[in-house]
Amino acid sequence: MILSPTLKPIVDFAHPLSMWLLLALTLYTMYLGFQIRRTRSAEGDVKKELIKKKFNLKHHQTSSLLLALMVLGTLGGMASTYTENHKLFFSPHLLVGLGMTGLIAVSASLTPFMQKGNDIARYSHITINVALLGLFGWQAVTGTQIVQKILSN
Numbered sequence: 001m002i003l004s005p006t007l008k009p010i011v012d013f014a015h016p017l018s019m020w021l022l023l024a025l026t027l028y029t030m031y032l033g034f035q036i037r038r039t040r041s042a043e044g045d046v047k048k049e050l051i052k053k054k055f056n057l058k059h060h061q062t063s064s065l066l067l068a069l070m071v072l073g074t075l076g077g078m079a080s081t082y083t084e085n086h087k088l089f090f091s092p093h094l095l096v097g098l099g100m101t102g103l104i105a106v107s108a109s110l111t112p113f114m115q116k117g118n119d120i121a122r123y124s125h126i127t128i129n130v131a132l133l134g135l136f137g138w139q140a141v142t143g144t145q146i147v148q149k150i151l152s153n
Contacts, residue, residue, distance in 0.1 A: 008084075011080050011083060011084065012080065012084065012150055013147070014076065014080065015073065015076050015077040015080050016143050016144075016146075016147050018069070018073055018076070019073055019077070019139070019140070019143060020140065022066070022069050022070060022073055022136075023136050023137075023140055025062060025065065025066055025069070026066060026132070026133060026136055027133075028062060029059060029062040029063055029066055030129065030133060032055050032058050032059035032062060033059050033126070033129070035050070035053070035055040035059075036055050036056050036059055038050060039051060039053075039055055039056070060111075063108065064108075066104070067104055067105070067108050070100065070101055070104050071101055071104075071105075074097050074098065074100075074101045077097060078094070081094075092142065093139065093142045093143065093146060096135055096138065096139055096142075097139060099135070100132055100135050100136065100139070103128050103131065103132050103135075104132060106128060107125050107128045107129055107132065110122075110124055110125045110128075111125075
């Protein structure tokens with residue numbers, strides 16, 4: 001498939017730009033998760049004030065959006081690469097991106113167990129998401145290197 005000169009920059013840069021926005025959303029979602037933990041351990045008036053801020057609801061909403069956008073971003077990145085090069089490059093960036101998509105799905109699947117008070121699920125959720133954030137940071141670096149390569153061609 002040959003792209004028109006108008007569409008080519010959009011296809012080339014939609015994935016990297018959306019992933020940077022997704023990284024920011026990931027950081028915000030993590031902040032909300034920490035606020036939920038803070039609310040859970042608070043007492044008295046402090047707890048009442050934190051509950052009013054609805055961190056739990058905001059965390060669930062942003063997490064749902066994050067899951068959907070991560071899956072779509074992964075597929076979009078693969079589609080963009082395939083459209084441009086007529087193949088996918090078997091690279092650490094691809095493999096880590098696919099792994100991250102699996103990790104976020106596993107993390108989301110723990111929600112019903114956490115809602116029932118399962119601490120193993122809760123700590124697993126936190127551990128997976130911290131690992132996911134680390135991988136996301138690494139993906140940002142390798143993705144930037146890929147973009148620099150595209151720009152130099």
